[in-house]
Amino acid sequence: MRRRFLGVVFAIQNSERANVNLPRLVSARFVWLFLAATLISGAFHKANAQGCIAARSNQGILDELCGQGTLAAHDDKDHNPLWLRRLTVDVGFREFNSFRHFVGTVEQTQRGLLHNQVENHQLLFDIGLNYQLSRRWSVIADVPVLQGSRNQIYPPVGVFRVGGIGDMQVGVQSWIFKPPTESNGNIALAASLKIPTGICDATGTALYKGQLVKAVADQSLQPGDCRWGFTLSSQAYRQIWFHTMLYFQGSWLFNPADTNGVPTFRSRPGETVMSVTDQYLFRGGFSHAVPKIKHLSASLGGRMEGIPVRDAFGSSNGFRRPGYIISIDPGVMYSFRHETISVNGPWALERNRRRSVPDIANGTHGDAAFADYTLIAVLSHRF
Numbered sequence: 320m321r322r323r324f325l326g327v328v329f330a331i332q333n334s335e336r337a338n339v340n341l342p343r344l345v346s347a348r349f350v351w352l353f354l355a356a357t358l359i360s361g362a363f364h365k366a367n368a369q370g371c372i373a374a375r376s377n378q379g380i381l382d383e384l385c386g387q388g389t390l391a392a393h394d395d396k397d398h399n400p401l402w403l404r405r406l407t408v409d410v411g412f413r414e415f416n417s418f419r420h421f422v423g424t425v426e427q428t429q430r431g432l433l434h435n436q437v438e439n440h441q442l443l444f445d446i447g448l449n450y451q452l453s454r455r456w457s458v459i460a461d462v463p464v465l466q467g468s469r470n471q472i473y474p475p476v477g478v479f480r481v482g483g484i485g486d487m488q489v490g491v492q493s494w495i496f497k498p499p500t501e502s503n504g505n506i507a508l509a510a511s512l513k514i515p516t517g518i519c520d521a522t523g524t525a526l527y528k529g530q531l532v533k534a535v536a537d538q539s540l541q542p543g544d545c546r547w548g549f550t551l552s553s554q555a556y557r558q559i560w561f562h563t564m565l566y567f568q569g570s571w572l573f574n575p576a577d578t579n580g581v582p583t584f585r586s587r588p589g590e591t592v593m594s595v596t597d598q599y600l601f602r603g604g605f606s607h608a609v610p611k612i613k614h615l616s617a618s619l620g621g622r623m624e625g626i627p628v629r630d631a632f633g634s635s636n637g638f639r640r641p642g643y644i645i646s647i648d649p650g651v652m653y654s655f656r657h658e659t660i661s662v663n664g665p666w667a668l669e670r671n672r673r674r675s676v677p678d679i680a681n682g683t684h685g686d687a688a689f690a691d692y693t694l695i696a697v698l699s700h701r702f
Contacts, residue, residue: 347482375622390649397588402599403702405451410698415441415467421642421672427686439539439688454498461488465517467540469676475534477525485517485542488550494690503564504557504561513572517543519593520581527584535582538593546576559605566620567603574630578637585638594637600624602648614655622648622665628673635676640687642672650695657702663695 334627374622397583398409424593430436444464451457463485498505519541525534552570557564576595583593604620625643629635650663 323602326636330438346441346660399671399702407449407699407701409445409447412696413443413693415439415443415690417690419689419691420686421670421689422686423673424669424671429526435472437470437472437688439467439469441465441540449492455494457492459490459492459511465542468491469537469540471525471537475525475527475532477523477534479523479525479536479540481521481523481536481540481542483518483521484573486544487516488512488519489514502557502700504555506555507553509552511552513548513550515543515545515547517541519543519579521543526672534584538583539640544574544593544595545579545581546574548572548574548576562608564606566606566618569601570599571631572598573632575633577634582640587677587683589636589680590638592637594635594639596626596628598626604648606652614653616652618650618652620648628675638676638677640672640685641675642687644689645669657700659699661697661699664692665695666692
């Protein structure tokens with residue numbers, strides 16, 4: 320499934336010179352992709368995101384909402400070979416700056432008054448690849464890159480900074496009906512293998528029992544979880560009345576492993592090591608073309624993302640912060656030739672930090688930090 324959890328998109332210009340050789344053309348376009356991602360990072364440096372329990376799923380662009388179906392036709396000035404025209408690259412960006420603490424659905428407003436809240440700031444880049452094998456089948460891949468900081472006020476006390484590549488995913492996707500369909504609707508199903516390429520035990524310098532030590536950073540900062548998993552996902556669209564398009568995107572990351580043995584420096588029973596958690600993301604709504612402005616569409620929907628109390632497979636011991644965020648999800652999408660730009664601004668309506676398995680066993684209820692809103696940016700280029 321071509322997805323993004325958050326997104327804006329910048330155009331990449333196609334070369335119209337017939338004498339440009341292929342290696343130089345391909346390398347130049349990937350340089351433009353990298354520069355676009357860098358520009359997005361600077362443009363939204365002050366944006367808030369949904370907090371330390373948000374799913375790290377890629378939210379790609381659904382081209383069918385812009386009138387671009389699978390293997391869309393290319394113009395006469397396109398000099399790319401056929402094999403390259405089957406490739407689509409998405410570059411997504413998210414920024415997390417969570418500071419509002421919740422226990423269940425109740426905000427702990429006293430922490431702000433006492434200035435003892437933990438602030439968790441993260442930058443997440445996401446590179447998604449979709450290579451069409453046919454009108455129905457494609458190979459998909461996802462490479463996340465994370466950078467985060469956290470001002471931890473409980474032992475070990477310190478400011479932790481972590482960055483690196485997260486857990487990559489590789490899989491396949493198939494449309495149920497061969498595009499294009501007469502009903503202007505279709506459903507895609509995808510399955511991906513999660514590869515443990517991200518580190519799960521990154522450390523930082525902190526004060527612990529009166530001494531400076533190298534301590535493992537909080538679970539929310541770790542780029543990976545050091546365990547294999549798999550993702551099942553889907554996306555769908557359907558045109559209804561007045562040329563309005565309904566859309567849906569959903570994904571669930573399954574992590575069958577229980578814990579990964581990485582210490583948390585927590586003393587409560589059952590919380591001494593990190594749990595390996597499932598993650599989920601669901602979003603849906605409707606999209607409609609903006610009158611008198613070509614290639615521009617506006618959308619309105621809802622989204623829900625989070626971490627379950629118990630995984631779908633295997634045990635769910637160890638420390639985790641289960642919970643969810645429900646948001647209203649307005650957005651705009653602009654598409655022209657090979658480029659698509661998508662901007663979404665989810666605003667949190669409900670935040671819930673649920674009780675984990677150790678919480679239930681110990682009769683406690685931990686908290687988690689959330690933010691009010693976020694900006695989601697996705698750049699998509701079809702070669």
